[in-house]
Amino acid sequence: QVQLVESGGGSVQAGGSLSLSCAGSGFIFKFSTMAWYRQAPGKQRELVANIGSGGSTNYASSAKGRFTISRDNAKNTMFLQMNSLKPEDTGVYYCNLNNGIREFWGQGTLVTVSS
Numbered sequence: 161q162v163q164l165v166e167s168g169g170g171s172v173q174a175g176g177s178l179s180l181s182c183a184g185s186g187f188i189f190k191f192s193t194m195a196w197y198r199q200a201p202g203k204q205r206e207l208v209a210n211i212g213s214g215g216s217t218n219y220a221s222s223a224k225g226r227f228t229i230s231r232d233n234a235k236n237t238m239f240l241q242m243n244s245l246k247p248e249d250t251g252v253y254y255c256n257l258n259n260g261i262r263e264f265w266g267q268g269t270l271v272t273v274s275s
Contacts (some may be wrong), residue, residue, distance in 0.1 A: 162264045163188040164255040168216060170267030172245055175199075176273070180240040182255030190233035190259055191234065196240045198271075200251040208253070245273045 175260040182194070196212035209219045209229040217229050228241040238255065250273050255266035 162257060164257060164264055164266035166253065166266045166269040169253060169271045169273040171197050171274065174246055174273055176245050177241070177243045178245065178271060179242070180253055180269060180271075182238040182240075183255050184236045184238070184255075184257065187257065187259065189231075191238040192259065194231065194238045195256040195258070196229060196238075197254045197256050198249075198251040199254070199268075200248070201253075205254065209240065210256075242271070245271075247273045247275045249273050 163185045164186060165183045165248060166180060168178060170178060172178055177227065193212050196208040197205050198208050199205040207220055208223050209217060209227060211229045211231050213215050213239050219227065226244045228244040231238045242249065252268040252270050254268045
């Protein structure tokens with residue numbers, strides 16, 4: 161079955177950096193479009209960035225210029241490098257796979273940015 165396991169969350173001060181990872185299994189990772197979403201306290205889950213099977217990327221306006229999404233197909237892993245973090249980046253970050261039939265989610269990893 162599909163499994164998505166995030167890691168790398170934590171607490172950091174504003175202006176700092178964090179790197180998240182998502183390890184996928186149970187599906188053909190290299191052919192899959194993957195994404196990072198986040199959910200801030202009291203808010204709806206929102207797209208942060210996605211990456212296609214060929215490596216094309218798309219970012220939310222809030223993430224452009226600060227976050228970088230990437231993937232290592234040999235390791236079935238997706239990454240999110242987050243720089244210049246702001247308090248409003250605080251939330252639970254989720255790994256997402258949409259295979260065109262249904263969506264799959266990881267358990268999430270908490271990122272807390274203090275001012």
